[in-house]
Amino acid sequence: MMVSRFSLLALSLALLQPLVAGLVVPRYFKPHPFTRRSLSVQKVQEELGAIVSSGSTIFGPEDPRFAEATERHSTHAVPIIEVVVVPAIESDVSVIVEYCNDNSIDFMAVNRAHARTYTVGAFDGLMIDLGQLLGIEMQPDEKSAWFQGGTYDGLVMDYLWERGFVATTGSCDCVGMMGPGLGGGHGRHEGLYGLISDNLLNLNVVLANGSAIRVNETSHADLFWGMKGAGHNFGIVTSFELKIHPREVDVWHYHNYIWTEDKLEQLFEEANKLHADGNTPVNMALNVATFVLNQSISETEVVIFWTFAYRGPAEEAEAILAPFNQIEAAYDESGDVPYPGISDIQGTSLDSANCALNHEWVMSTSGVKVYNVTATREVYQLYQQYLDRYPQLSNSYVAHEGYSNAAVRSFRAEDSAFPFREYNHLLAFGAEVPPGFRDNLTSIARKLADDVSALWNAGQPGVPPSNYVNYATGFEPLPSIYGYEPWRLERLVGLKNRYDPHNRFRFYNPIVQNNGS
Numbered sequence: 471m472m473v474s475r476f477s478l479l480a481l482s483l484a485l486l487q488p489l490v491a492g493l494v495v496p497r498y499f500k501p502h503p504f505t506r507r508s509l510s511v512q513k514v515q516e517e518l519g520a521i522v523s524s525g526s527t528i529f530g531p532e533d534p535r536f537a538e539a540t541e542r543h544s545t546h547a548v549p550i551i552e553v554v555v556v557p558a559i560e561s562d563v564s565v566i567v568e569y570c571n572d573n574s575i576d577f578m579a580v581n582r583a584h585a586r587t588y589t590v591g592a593f594d595g596l597m598i599d600l601g602q603l604l605g606i607e608m609q610p611d612e613k614s615a616w617f618q619g620g621t622y623d624g625l626v627m628d629y630l631w632e633r634g635f636v637a638t639t640g641s642c643d644c645v646g647m648m649g650p651g652l653g654g655g656h657g658r659h660e661g662l663y664g665l666i667s668d669n670l671l672n673l674n675v676v677l678a679n680g681s682a683i684r685v686n687e688t689s690h691a692d693l694f695w696g697m698k699g700a701g702h703n704f705g706i707v708t709s710f711e712l713k714i715h716p717r718e719v720d721v722w723h724y725h726n727y728i729w730t731e732d733k734l735e736q737l738f739e740e741a742n743k744l745h746a747d748g749n750t751p752v753n754m755a756l757n758v759a760t761f762v763l764n765q766s767i768s769e770t771e772v773v774i775f776w777t778f779a780y781r782g783p784a785e786e787a788e789a790i791l792a793p794f795n796q797i798e799a800a801y802d803e804s805g806d807v808p809y810p811g812i813s814d815i816q817g818t819s820l821d822s823a824n825c826a827l828n829h830e831w832v833m834s835t836s837g838v839k840v841y842n843v844t845a846t847r848e849v850y851q852l853y854q855q856y857l858d859r860y861p862q863l864s865n866s867y868v869a870h871e872g873y874s875n876a877a878v879r880s881f882r883a884e885d886s887a888f889p890f891r892e893y894n895h896l897l898a899f900g901a902e903v904p905p906g907f908r909d910n911l912t913s914i915a916r917k918l919a920d921d922v923s924a925l926w927n928a929g930q931p932g933v934p935p936s937n938y939v940n941y942a943t944g945f946e947p948l949p950s951i952y953g954y955e956p957w958r959l960e961r962l963v964g965l966k967n968r969y970d971p972h973n974r975f976r977f978y979n980p981i982v983q984n985n986g987s
């Protein structure tokens with residue numbers, strides 16, 4: 471495990487003294503003064519197995535199912551899983567949480583295991599695998615649907631499209647709905663409808679003490695505010711009601727290009743014109759520019775792979791792309807496909823490299839308002855230098871995401887815990903450290919990751935750094951994750967006091983970073 475618990479704790483103490491002060495729970499207040507450290511998998515199977523519903527499964531590391539159940543997108547900071555419990559029905563989740571509390575076992579809900587943050591690496595306990603909670607139920611008025619907590623983007627996109635609808639989801643088929651959704655959730659429909667969290671109507675939540683509650687605009691409204699942007703800190707969503715929208719179009723147009731580096735300045739200037747500071751044509755749903763190596767173009771020189779997805783047919787899309795078509799590409803391909811096919815084209819389908827599991831990813835991020843062309847060139851150069859020097863890092867990326875985001879900006883920032891609506895672009899860095907190079911290259915990759923985000927942040931002097939909670943590593947200052955207005959963190963800490971006073975939910979970019987006891 472690369473992230474030591476001690477370093478995380480030290481970091482949190484340094485950052486959070488004033489916030490945590492009110493939350494330290496005196497020993498005599500601890501709900502369960504005893505602990506059963508020697509609890510075996512077999513004991514959990516016997517005791518918990520007797521009280522959860524019959525379709526649930528419980529297994530430990532010895533079980534053949536364990537390896538697959540605990541696979542993760544990134545192996546950089548992995549939670550220690552002592553036992554996996556797969557609830558069959560929603561009410562099992564309460565039973566599991568109560569059992570954990572009675573036995574002083576830490577628990578963690580896993581949706582699709584694509585968490586990027588390193589803070590999950592501080593976990594040691596029981597994993598609640600939501601993989602059996604996959605139900606989807608459209609409501610009779612066709613304005614919303616209920617989804618269970620284990621649903622994920624590809625499943626939801628396919629299910630709704632076939633029935634003539636779409637919803638706000640993330641863009642990667644493999645990623646969960648609630649993993650992203652509790653922190654906002656960016657996706658190809660955000661220009662029209664906003665984030666996943668902006669479209670939530672109801673949440674069925676199991677709190678830290680095992681109580682199951684309904685959270686919405688009128689029921690636990692304070693928590694509803696917090697769960698729309700900082701939700702990983704407060705409970706386990708067993709199901710949620712989300713708005714759905716008629717799909718309106720039959721095809722999406724795509725155009726993928728590869729450009730050589732000499733076009734970088736021209737391209738990013740055009741991109742800034744296209745996005746016009748948050749005024750992207752609303753159907754130009756998502757374009758992503760990635761610095762990568764592509765052996766068929768060059769063995770050593772990083773190229774710019776740029777993929778555009780447009781909600782509608784070629785004619786409309788290509789009119790908008792005309793300036794890009796004038797910049798000579800080394801390669802390009804385009805076409806029209808039904809919406810679920812767009813994932814394949816943009817490299818976000820279940821079998822894409824992006825969705826591959828069990829690689830060591832060293833990551834960083836930054837949100838920016840516009841692309842700073844100078845800073846973008848500096849990042850390119852630094853990245854190229856590292857790849858020249860450490861060719862083993864060649865399966866890495868620098869990604870520049872350009873969503874059309876009019877609707878995201880139209881929601882009032884104070885109405886939810888999602889703090890950064892004015893940052894138009896998410897920038898993401900990932901270095902893959904190949905097996906066998908962990909000891910040699912991880913710290914080098916880490917330095918590169920930090921330097922890249924520092925260049926991004928230096929590219930917008932006067933603009934406070936933002937780190938989208940779902941892209942953050944957890945080492946960034948808390949205000950850069952949860953918002954700079956002091957009332958935001960105060961309000962979130964207040965919610966923690968009320969709904970999770972023992973800090974059971976502290977493994978995903980925690981607002982409060984003490985160890986809960």
Ligand SMILES: Cc1cc2nc3c(=O)[nH]c(=O)nc-3n(C[C@H](O)[C@H](O)[C@H](O)COP(=O)(O)OP(=O)(O)OC[C@H]3O[C@@H](n4cnc5c(N)ncnc54)[C@H](O)[C@@H]3O)c2cc1C
Pocket residue numbers: 543578579580581582583584585586587590600619620639640641642644645646647648649650651652654655656657701702705706707708824825940941977978
């Ligand atoms: C390949 C890839 C693509 C991505 N694409 C996007 C994207 O398009 N848009 C975007 O916004 N983000 C995206 N992200 C970031 C993504 O939002 C986070 O990594 C997110 O945590 C992944 O969710 P998950 O369900 O797959 O992961 P998990 O690791 O299963 O979940 C992350 C955390 O969420 C919490 N959690 C999960 N389910 C529940 C639940 N039902 N109730 C309560 N808490 C829960 C748990 O604390 C858990 O540790 C992407 C990440 C990767 C690696």
Ligand SMILES: *[C@@H]1O[C@H](CO)[C@@H](O)[C@H](O)[C@H]1NC(C)=O
Pocket residue numbers: 671672684685686687688689
């Ligand atoms: C909010 O939850 C309450 C309590 O369950 C319920 O009565 C109400 O109908 C819900 N509101 C919405 C909009 O669903």
Ligand SMILES: *[C@@H]1O[C@H](CO)[C@@H](O)[C@H](O)[C@H]1NC(C)=O
Pocket residue numbers: 728764765766767775801
């Ligand atoms: C590399 O470029 C070729 C075109 O030269 C393209 O067909 C291929 O899809 C690219 N590979 C990746 C991984 O993008």
Ligand SMILES: *[C@@H]1O[C@H](CO)[C@@H](O)[C@H](O)[C@H]1NC(C)=O
Pocket residue numbers: 906907909910
């Ligand atoms: C890692 O570094 C050590 C010490 O410098 C070296 O002996 C070893 O060969 C390296 N391993 C790899 C896989 O590069």
Ligand SMILES: *[C@@H]1O[C@H](CO)[C@@H](O)[C@H](O)[C@H]1NC(C)=O
Pocket residue numbers: 842843844845925928929930931
């Ligand atoms: C762009 O980035 C450079 C390098 O960090 C910086 O000097 C410059 O001020 C930035 N430009 C703008 C307009 O912010």
Ligand SMILES: *[C@@H]1O[C@H](CO)[C@@H](O)[C@H](O)[C@H]1NC(C)=O
Pocket residue numbers: 677679680681968969970
């Ligand atoms: C569980 O926690 C909630 C929120 O703190 C509280 O309202 C409720 O009474 C608690 N339930 C039990 C059974 O203690």
